[in-house]
Amino acid sequence: MTTNSMSPAQSAQNSRKTAYAVVLVAIGVALAPYTSFPIGIAKVNPTQHFVNVLAAVLLGPWWAVLTAAVIAVLRNAMGVGTLLAFPGGMIGAFLAGIAFRLVGRTWAAAAGEILGTGGIAPVVSALLVAPFLMGKAIPLLALLPSFLGSTVAGALLGVLALRLLRRADIIQF
Amino acid sequence: MIDNAIITARNLSYRYRNEDPRPILDGIDLDITAGDYLLITGRSGSGKSTLCRIFNGLIPHFYGGVLEGDVFVDGLPIRQTSVAALFDRVAMAFQNPDTQLFCRSVEQEIVFGLESLGIERRAIEARLASAIEAVGIGALRQRAPQDLSGGEKHLVLIAALLALRPRVLVLDEPFANLDPGNVRRIRGLLRELHAGGCGIVVCEHRLSRAVPDATRMVVIHQGCIAADGDPHQILAHPDDTWGLEPPLATRLGAALGLNPLPRTIEDLRPISPRTDLIDGLSPPLPPKMVQPGLPPVLAVNHLSSRAAARAPLLKDIHLTLHPGECLAIVGSNGAGKTTLLRHLLGLQRPDKGSIRIDGHEIGKMPVSDVAKTVGLAFQNPDNQFFRFTVEQEIRVGPEAIGHLDAEWIAELMTLFQLTPYRSKAPYRLSGGEKKRVAFASALAARPKVLALDEPTAGQDFDFRRNLRTFLQRLQTRGQAIIIVTHDLTFAERTAGRWLLMAEGRLLADGRPDAIMADPALMSRAGLEATDRFLLKQWWQTGDHHA
Amino acid sequence: MLDPRTKLLLALACGTLVALTRKQGWLLGEWAVLVIAIVAMGQLKAYLRWLIMLIPMTLFFGGITWWTADRITGQAAALGLMAITTVFFVFFASIEPEDLGNSLVQSGLPFPVAFVMTAALQFVPVVSRKARAVVEAQQARGIVLKPGWRSLRNYPALLVPLLIQAFQTAESLAEAMEARGFGRSGRSFRKAYRMGGLDWLVIAGGWGLVVVLILYGVR
C-alpha cells in the first residue's frame, strides 16, 4: 500500500481544486473569442479578468496565479496570445487572491484584480520592454486606459457571477 | 461476514449534509463478491449513485457528510483508507462519460491510471495492449477521447478501468444514451469480464437491458434495500411502490406460473401461444389520431444538408405532420435525428429543399421567429436554466418573443405537475423534474409543433409512464408532437407513426408494427424490434417451435 | 529531437539576447533569423495571422514612445516588442504543451501543475461546444444571444447555465480523477524525458553565442 502524507479528505480537496483550475482555464481560453470587443484602438478581452476573480475567490492566490499562467501558456501555444499575457494575467490573479483572503469579500478580489492588472501589470510590461526605451521614460499613464477598461469590465462581471452563483446555491465561499 | 466478500457494508447510513431531515441511505447491509453480477435498481433519487460512491471511498472523503456504520473494501476500513488506495480494487465509471475522459488520446487515457499506480514502463505497455485488445478498440488508439461517439467513450472508459485489474467494476447507468448496438457490445464485454472473475455492479432503470445478464439484483427504495436476491424471483412479485418495470418475459412468466422464470423472450418462444396475455400486460398501442381534412402543420420537402466538405448529413428528407399527430423519429446513434430537429428550428440551414410550418416557408427566417411556431426541448435541460424559479423559467421564453399567456402557463404547470415546485430553483430539481420544466417551457409560447429530443434517456419507469400520459393529453388537444429516441419500447407505446432514420436518410415512414416487421430494414437502421413485437410475431406466425 | 526543457532554455537565451540588443540593425537581423526559422517549421501562415493581431498593440506602444521621446526610441520599442514576442511564438510553435508540462514534472514541477495544462487543453473544445449548445437552447426559446453590446442584457442567459454546468463538470471531473488515482503518490511515467548529450551541447552553444554577441556586438 502506498503511504500518503495527506489525509484522505485533504487529498480529495486537492483533486477538487485541480479540477476547478482545469475548468476555469478551459473557460478562459474558450470564451475569449466570444467576449472580446473593441474599445477604441485596443481590443479588450474581459474573460481573463473574469476568470481571475473567480479563481482568486474559489481557489486562493496560488491556484489563481497557476490558472492565469496556464491560460497564458495555452493562448501562446494556440497562437492567439503574446508574452504580455503572462504579466497581464498573473499579477492581477495574485493580488485578487491575497485581497480576498485578507478581506473576505468578493469586491476586494475585484479591487485586487483591477489594481494588479490595471496598475501594476503595465509597469511590469513596460519593464519587460524597457530595454528598448533606451533609458527614456514614457508616461505609464498612457498605457493605463486600455488595460483598465477590460479589467474593470471583467472583474465586475466576475463579482456579479459569483454573487449569482452563491445565491443559486451552486458554490459556497 | 461472507468470507470472500470484497465490499462489505454493515448498518450503513449516510447524509450529504448534517441538517438533512432523512438519511439518503438508511441501514444498508450488503456483501459483494467477485462472483456477483449485481444489478442495482430503484426509482430516481432512491440513492443508487450515492451507494456506489461509498464503494470506492468517494463518500465520505470527497463528499464529506455524515457516514454511520461500517464499510470494508478488500478488508480495509473505508474511513481510514483514501480513494487513492482503493481505486484499483473497486474501479468506477459514473453517469456522464464526457467529464471522465481528460487525456489527449485514448492510449493516454488508459495509461493514466497505470501511471497513478506507479507501475514500471514495460508493465504499462503490456497492460495497455491487453486492455485495448479485450475491449476491441484498437482503431481508436490515437483518437482524442472528446471527439468520440457516446458509445465509444463508454468503451474507452471501461478499457481504462479494466487495465487497473480491479476486483469489482462499478458502472453507473452505462447504457442511458446508447443505441441497441452499443448496448449489446458493452453487455457482451461485461459478461466476458464477469466470466473472467471480475465482480460487476451496474445501476440501471430499463431492466430489460440488464436483468438477463445479472446474477443478483438489489432494489433500493427510499435509501433502504427493499429486495436483494435472484432478479427473476424479485421481479416475479415486485412491490408497486418500488417503481420497477419488469421485462416482458418476466411478467409473462409470472402470469403463466412458469418455474424457473424465463430470462428472455427467447425462453418463451417454444410455449403454446398466449397472445391475449401480451395485450393484457402492456398498455394499448396508440391510435393514429389524425383529423381528416386539416392541412399539415409541418411539411418538409426533399431536404438535404451537408456539413462543410464532409459527406451529407441529411439526404432527401420528406415528411408531413398533422395537428394531433405524434411522430417518433427513431434511429441509432449518429443517424442524424438531432440534426433534423435543428433544421426544423433554423439552427442549421438546408442546402436543398424547404420546410413549411403552418403554411409559412421558414427559409431565412431568424431562429427567434421560428421559435414561435416550433417548441424544441433539447436533450440536456441544464443548457437553458438561468432564472431563480421554475415559474420565471417557463415564462422567460414567451416574454422574450412577446407572446405571454398567463392562463396557458398556469395550465402547463398543472399538466406537468410542476405547481409544487413553482418557486424552487430549476437547477436544483431532479433529472426528471428538470425535463418536465424544459417540456413546459418548450410549450410556453403555444407552438404548433412540439419536438422532444431523447425525452426518456436516464429516466425511471414512473417518468416514462407519466410522460406518455402528458403527451396523449396534448395530442387530444390537437398538438402536433415529434419525439426523437432510440427507446423503441417507449416509442411504440407513444407514437402511432415512426420515421426510421439511418446515416442521414429516411428508411421508412409508417406504423411501428409495419416497420418492425421488416428485419432487413431494422438491421440496416441498427435497431432491434421490441420484445412485445417479436414474441407476438413468433407466436402468430407459428414460428415458435424454431 | 530536442527535449522540451532544452527548447525552453534556448528560448530564454534568445529572449535575453533580444532584450539586450540596442542596435536596430542587429534587432532586424535577429528578427529575420526568427522568421527564417518559422518558415523552416512551416508555420508562416500561423505567424502572419498572429502578426496581424499583434500589429495594433505594437503601433500603439511604439507610437506612445515616439510621442513622448523621439522617433528612434519609438522604432526601437516597436521592433523590440515584436522580436521578443516572436521568440516565444517560435518556442510555443515548436512544443506540445503536454510535453513541456510532463518534462518539467520530471525535473521537479508538481504533477497537478502539468495536469492542469494537459487536461485544460482537452476541456477547451468541450467548453466551446457547451457555449454553443447554450446559445442554441436559448435561441430555441426566442432569447437572442449574439456577440456585441445589444444583447449584453441577455448575457446571464449564456453565463449562468454555462458556469453552473462548468462547476458541475469540475465536480465530476474531480470525482473521475480520484477514481483513476490522481491523488496517489509515487506516480510513474510511460514516456521518459531524458536530457541527452545533444541537449547539453545545444544549451551550452546557444547561451555561449548569446553571451559573446552581448559582449561584443549588439549593445
Ligand SMILES: Nc1ncnc2c1ncn2[C@@H]1O[C@H](COP(=O)(O)OP(=O)(O)OP(=O)(O)O)[C@@H](O)[C@H]1O
Ligand atoms: N452531491 C449531493 N449533495 C446533496 N444531495 C445529493 C447529492 N447527490 C445526490 N443527492 C441527493 O441524494 C438523493 C439520492 O440521489 P442519487 O443520485 O443517489 O439517486 P439515484 O438513485 O442515483 O437517482 P438517478 O436514478 O436519478 O440517478 C437524492 O435525493 C439527491 O437529491
Ligand SMILES: Nc1ncnc2c1ncn2[C@@H]1O[C@H](COP(=O)(O)OP(=O)(O)OP(=O)(O)O)[C@@H](O)[C@H]1O
Ligand atoms: N456540425 C456538424 N459538422 C460535422 N458533422 C456533424 C455536425 N453535426 C453533427 N454531425 C455528425 O452528423 C451525424 C449525425 O448526428 P446527430 O447528432 O444528428 O445524430 P443523432 O441521430 O441525434 O444521434 P444520437 O442518438 O447519438 O443523439 C453524427 O455522425 C455527427 O457526428
Ligand SMILES: [Mg+2]
Ligand atoms: Mg444515479
Ligand SMILES: [Mg+2]
Ligand atoms: Mg441526438
